[in-house]
Amino acid sequence: MTNRKNEILLTAPTLIWLAVFFVIPSFAMILVSFRPANANGGIEAGWTLDAWRALADPDYPVILWRTVWLSVVTTVVCLAIALPIAFLLGRLEGKWRGILLMLVIVPFWTNFVIRVAAWRIILHPEGMVRQALLSLGVIGPDTLLLYNEGAVLMVMIYTHLPFAILPLYAAAERFDYSLLEAARDLGASGFRAVMKIFVPGVSRGLLTAMALVLIPALGSYVIPDLVGGPSDEMIGNKIAQRTLGNRNLPQAATLSIALLVITLIPILVVFFINRKEQAESR
Amino acid sequence: MKSSRLPAIILGLVLVFLYLPIALLVVNSFNEARYSSTWGGFTLKWYEALLDRQNRDLWDAAQRTLLIALSTSSISMILGTLSACALHWYRSRLQQINYGILYLPIVIPDLLMGISLLLFLVALGVTLGAGTILIAHITFCASFVTVVVLGRLQGFDENVIAAARDLGASKWVIIRRIILPLLAPGIIAGGLLAFTLSVDDYVITFFVTGPGSTTLPLKIYSMVKHSKDLPIINAISTLFLVLTFLIVWLSQRLTEHQPNRDSR
Numbered sequence A: 001m002t003n004r005k006n007e008i009l010l011t012a013p014t015l016i017w018l019a020v021f022f023v024i025p026s027f028a029m030i031l032v033s034f035r036p037a038n039a040n041g042g043i044e045a046g047w048t049l050d051a052w053r054a055l056a057d058p059d060y061p062v063i064l065w066r067t068v069w070l071s072v073v074t075t076v077v078c079l080a081i082a083l084p085i086a087f088l089l090g091r092l093e094g095k096w097r098g099i100l101l102m103l104v105i106v107p108f109w110t111n112f113v114i115r116v117a118a119w120r121i122i123l124h125p126e127g128m129v130r131q132a133l134l135s136l137g138v139i140g141p142d143t144l145l146l147y148n149e150g151a152v153l154m155v156m157i158y159t160h161l162p163f164a165i166l167p168l169y170a171a172a173e174r175f176d177y178s179l180l181e182a183a184r185d186l187g188a189s190g191f192r193a194v195m196k197i198f199v200p201g202v203s204r205g206l207l208t209a210m211a212l213v214l215i216p217a218l219g220s221y222v223i224p225d226l227v228g229g230p231s232d233e234m235i236g237n238k239i240a241q242r243t244l245g246n247r248n249l250p251q252a253a254t255l256s257i258a259l260l261v262i263t264l265i266p267i268l269v270v271f272f273i274n275r276k277e278q279a280e281s282r
Numbered sequence B: 001m002k003s004s005r006l007p008a009i010i011l012g013l014v015l016v017f018l019y020l021p022i023a024l025l026v027v028n029s030f031n032e033a034r035y036s037s038t039w040g041g042f043t044l045k046w047y048e049a050l051l052d053r054q055n056r057d058l059w060d061a062a063q064r065t066l067l068i069a070l071s072t073s074s075i076s077m078i079l080g081t082l083s084a085c086a087l088h089w090y091r092s093r094l095q096q097i098n099y100g101i102l103y104l105p106i107v108i109p110d111l112l113m114g115i116s117l118l119l120f121l122v123a124l125g126v127t128l129g130a131g132t133i134l135i136a137h138i139t140f141c142a143s144f145v146t147v148v149v150l151g152r153l154q155g156f157d158e159n160v161i162a163a164a165r166d167l168g169a170s171k172w173v174i175i176r177r178i179i180l181p182l183l184a185p186g187i188i189a190g191g192l193l194a195f196t197l198s199v200d201d202y203v204i205t206f207f208v209t210g211p212g213s214t215t216l217p218l219k220i221y222s223m224v225k226h227s228k229d230l231p232i233i234n235a236i237s238t239l240f241l242v243l244t245f246l247i248v249w250l251s252q253r254l255t256e257h258q259p260n261r262d263s264r
Helices: A004-032 A050-056 A059-091 A094-109 A112-123 A128-136 A149-173 A178-185 A190-201 A203-218 A222-227 A235-243 A249-281 B006-028 B045-050 B053-089 B093-107 B110-124 B130-153 B158-166 B171-200 B203-208 B216-225 B230-256
Strands: none
Touching: A004 A249, A004 B053, A004 B093, A004 B110, A004 B130, A050 A249, A059 A094, A059 A149, A059 A190, A059 A203, A059 A235, A059 A249, A059 B006, A094 A149, A094 B006, A094 B230, A112 A128, A112 A149, A112 A222, A112 B006, A112 B216, A112 B230, A149 A203, A149 A222, A149 B006, A178 A190, A190 A203, A203 A249, A222 A235, A222 B216, A235 A249, A235 B110, A249 B110, B006 B230, B045 B053, B045 B230, B053 B093, B053 B130, B053 B171, B053 B216, B093 B130, B110 B130, B110 B203, B130 B171, B130 B203, B158 B171, B171 B216, B171 B230, B203 B216, B216 B230
């Protein structure tokens, strides 16, 4: 079945679909960013730099910085939690490994909006957690658990954690644990053996986990919108506002391009490290 | 080697962290009290409330969600299977490009896919609604189906095709009687994945939806956002969870029963 005509027949339908509805729209975004916006939220003919000039608004650097900061903290915490879990799952044998792995993955299948909504209901001012803390006197009557940066961070860690555990587990599964015993025999402490041998041993998994958490985290919109306050907005919120509420599509386009550029950094880092490793192993 | 208990403790805490919100949500859907801080006794009234006339729009949204998900998974199954075969059997420059373009929708944040598609549709003057939601869902699901089917193809014994050809089977007979049945579990697992991704999607749908075309995640979102009818959200979310678990269980069973492809 190896001829050119069959190859085209197999390739064309999906490639054309993605070209029309994914590749061209991505470039259209660049064009739209140079168009003037009209008062009805539409796009006018002609060319202007208005939407790009609007990026100079002092609000935007703050929001961009907050987006990067929250995403990086989320990534670091997720990796730090996922590493010991992957270490444990990779070492387990047989039935328990499967069961525990399953338990880690299941929440990841449940609807994203529902998972975030569950936190909003739990942390709700009338909800059980705040009421319990109030009656224990841990918090005062003015303390809200919702609508702050802490809530945003916690829910971001909650939703992204499985993305960190899975690739690290895949790497740990291939790790040779007898190397750790050898290090211990040679006098290394348990912690030192893990840091010097296990962590470098699963570096590929760490890299994948980093990308899988950081990239979607940068594009967060639902979490800051549902559990954050007005001062916890991320760039995704601004894009959504410029699309719906305070409609200005060219500005939504420039903000999206800014987000895309930031997102490309981890994508390219992973791409080049992978390519370098492949070249070295040849 | 003496092993530290720390990883096990962390795993235990993480499992509690992961399951607590979901468990509380399910428990509260049977809670008589309006707010989760008190237990007012067992009730099914929030589920009964789902059947009320005033909640008709929830059912409309559920129906639309299922219809879009079914169409998305059927079309993505076809597109994903074709492109997986192309990627597996050919090693040309075209396939390098194909590979790159197929992987991008998986890595790019969904927000960016949604906004760029919206800008494109608005620039073309397309009316937004269920149709544009379907287009958007197929666009991100086709790649996921491709990856799943590609995994199945990696364990594919090419000799079977060669043998069939030697015995005089035509191209269509080979496709229908050999390739499709062997790939079927992968294609169906990919389709189920597409179904769950479509039912699950909020962000992309939010951008490309039009007036009157609400889906269930959009509906739940706006109810949560306005802190309206919280117990009803618990009830509908619980039903939603049950549906997702059924589908996932089904797709697990399909992928488990693969012939030993990695008999290393």
